[in-house]
Amino acid sequence: MIPASFDYVAPTTVEEALAALAQYGDEAKIIAGGQSLLPVLRMRLNAPEWVIDLGRIDSLKGVRDEGDSILVGAMTRHCDVATDPLVAEHAALVARATATVADEQVRHRGTFGGALAHADPAGDLGAPALALDAEFVIAGPAGERVVPGAEFFQGLFETAVSEDELLIGVRIPKHTGWTAHYEKFVRVAHQWPICAVGATLKVSGGVIEGAAIGLTNMGSTPLRAAGVEQALVGQHATEEVVRSAAALAADGADPPSDLNGDADYRRHLVTVLTRRAITKALGG
């Protein structure tokens, strides 16, 4: 498991990183936590000339309070996101989902931005980010731009980040007081989810005032179960409401068929997991 040889550069600022990207372009790959890139290099599925390591850019690490939202730096490690008090208070679904990523070792290396930019539809963070209306902050030669989740995820392993750009952070509108649960379905603990559902809800006086439901590995990108959300909002949080809303979870989904399960099984599975995610988010 020896990668092909490559040159390595470790900038300390975003500007330096962008300059390196501009210089090496097609020949380069960006490494954040390396949890997806390193296996690819070691299996020689890819052999870049240059690896640009973002690990020394301190400004990309940590979570900031920005008033109506929080900003999670792209290079914040999963273990730090999962235990961050701002994330716990204002984006509980992200905290829940991040705590389930792979295993302890991966969570101590892998990063929030790296995982989202990799855009594996089976990754655990895309669906929660999408459900929480996160905005993706992208830096490029012309400065920063902000892209909503629906535009960020463009396809299987494809995002709105273009060749000369970097994802530097993710801005998540505060969902203070929303309860959350991430229901992940795996065969062995360290596996990518066969399917997962993130649900976060705002309930007042027994009535669901807000609902955001994200689906993992049910298509080539993370998905939002808009039909389920609409069926919940304004309703009393009863078992029957939850059950009939969850039955809509597979609408518009296009899940894969692989050795962990065929598409029809996943379409069924997602309805069960959605019901359970909502029920658990409601405290059931």
Add this chain to the structure above:
Amino acid sequence: MTAVDARPEQATEIGRDRRRKEDARLITGRTRWTDNINLPGMLHLAMVRSPFAHARITGIDTSAAEESEGVVTVLAAKDFDESLGVCINAWPITPDQKTPAHPPVAVDRVTFAGEIVAVVAARSAAAARDAAEMVEVDYEELPAVVSLEEAVKDEVLAHPDLGTNKSALWVFDSAQAGTGGNVDEAIASAKSDGIVIERTYRQQRLIPAFMEPRSVVCDPTGEQITVWSATQIPHILRFAFAATTGVPESKIRVIAPDVGGGFGGKLQQTPEEMIVFAIARRLGKPVKYTETRSESLLAAHHGRDQIQKLTLSATRDGQVTGLKVELDANLGAYVAIVGGGVPVLGAFMFNAIYKFPAYQFNCQTVFTNTTWTDAYRGAGRPEATYAIERLMDELAAEVGVDPLEIREKNWITHEEFPFTTIAGLTYDSGNYEAATANAKEMFGYDELRAEQQQRRADNDPVQLGIGISTFTEMCGLAPSRVLGSLDYGAGGWEHAQVRLTPTGKVEVITGASAHGQGHETAFSQIVADRLGVAFEDVEVLHGDTQIAAKGYDTYGSRSLVVGGEALVRAADKVLEKAKPIAAHLLEASVDDMEFTGGRWTVRGTDQGMSIGELSTAVFAAHNLPDGVEANLDSEATFDPENFNFPHGTHLCAMEVDTETGQVKMRKYVCCDDIGNIINPLIVAGQVHGGLVQGIAQALWEDAVYDDAGTLVSGSFVDYLLPTAADTISFDIDHTTSPATTNTLGTKGVGEAGTIASTPAVVNAIVDALRPLGVHDVTMPCTPERVWRAINEGSAGGETTGAAAAHFDPSTGMSGNVDRTEGDVQ
């Protein structure tokens, strides 16, 4: 006075849960694994492997690779002569077995994806790997036969020149053998007035997945050519080098240094070993090859892969009357060293602990264009145990009684030992009633059955199932005469030597080469008790043909029951040699000497000498009796007269989520009878690890090929190995029916957990779902299969031959973040 003299009279080491001597170095890695070995001027190899399952090689261009930096040479089959040797099949199961030649490097045709077509030798492993990607091989693809079901049709041939995919048909028939009646008559009779259960079970293909990938180093620069290999079988490997390369055996030294697991996966003479040996000799320099994990999954031998067609007949009240087994076993592309013999080892175990009056076993071994298969923990016996234990549950359901009751009705009772079975084996000892009673008690059997009833009554979405496996197995391979009668190409004895040093320490040499089992600890305990020396004063040496010159290595749960008995006999010879010397030094008559408390003493006096004192006296040799050699060292070779038959009762409770198909282990209890126990801690480790490996076959592991013959589960992303996070705490206990065929009364435990646990788990899942009309779930019992079994009435269907997309170069690397073009090779 030495510390030895202070030891109490009784045996104190055997039965003690000593922590393993070898663990500190094994766990911290401060030891010498093969890949750690670096020699002056050493070259490194990388293999060029076929991406196609079946293809003609029409050209190999090595020119670019040869010019790559650090490359010494690039070799294809045409560049080797016959000194390369061949990979041997040591067990042709029938005289007319079809056995294609197995060259270490494919000559003009590749027969599975992963077969070696060329080799690069370079000054570093990285340079070799870089250059391997520059070797251009032209292939003309041929039709590939991948599945066992297709292969038996003989429409597409794995080896067209053989004219068939069928290698050998091996049959045992109790009527012909004179051990019992005619099975077809038994089945016909049951069809008119009884019960006939017909089932087809699949033993999926598994990958041994040992922790240390295979590695081999060869140093040809000394008078003896020295080979280090991460192998289970240094002695057999040395024989294979000599037998197939023309190098005299006396010029070859093979060392298996510390080896990180094998599970049968390193019971092999590999192409890679032959290639390293040949290239080192050719270049006159040390050479090393260490496989990558991907190569290990792809090209190290696989295990299992059988389809079992089973017919069991019984009376209406559930007394078994006959069992017929029609087995297709997938060999892969070649007949490996034991290859076709693995399913034949199962032939004697389908009848298990039950008193079948008629039995027939038919095993057809079959070629496919897949990785070759061979031994994997249990080797033939897990497959047999699975089949019979699943069938006994089906019979119980048919009769309408508890599955424990149907077993009790049919098993051999403890008064009936020794018992000669329908397969012709004589079980020496056992007590199935006692083990089962103990397991039931530990399990809380009746309470769990009550909970199961409650969940059924409540229509609970999570149903509870209870699975039973009352297994036995044959291990302690093996009586040489029996092996001979089965046309196996070697024997089954084991050798041991006990040496005394001048300072009174003991060196034990065993031919059973450990690869993680804990021989150093267990063997030290045996010798400490036998000779009355301290545990710490015993050093166990093994795995080097220069030190342990004779042996048959470690597999088939043989080390303790065969190698341990050889050791006992060698130690006893030491005592016998010491006796006249002690009498002479103590000025007593030999007839007055007795060995008690670790000392030779003069009966009726307090005079005595320890073995340590005697070995010092023998070293000086100043005062020995006339005609007595100055040497206490002794050796012994033990050939068992019979196999060894551990048994046990395993009980498993599984919760099955009927909405998702997800299964969850609730409780696992086992009571194994492995005779007397040398070290309970080591036994617990073997049982725990064995259970997890067997549970993994039931639930997780599956080597899946796509239709083209590409291994889809080619990494641990898609080949699901469990971790501690996926298991529960097991409750284990023992009953003790000592073996009567070795002095220590021990039985093998290395494979027991793996053999027993698989059917216990699947029986539990099926038991949970039986009221829903389910009577089988194909292994591995994935959530999808369980869900389909519930909803579609099938056993769950085929696994889709497609990997998850995480590392797919055509997708994973094409996005905007990962920009460079994916495919280098």
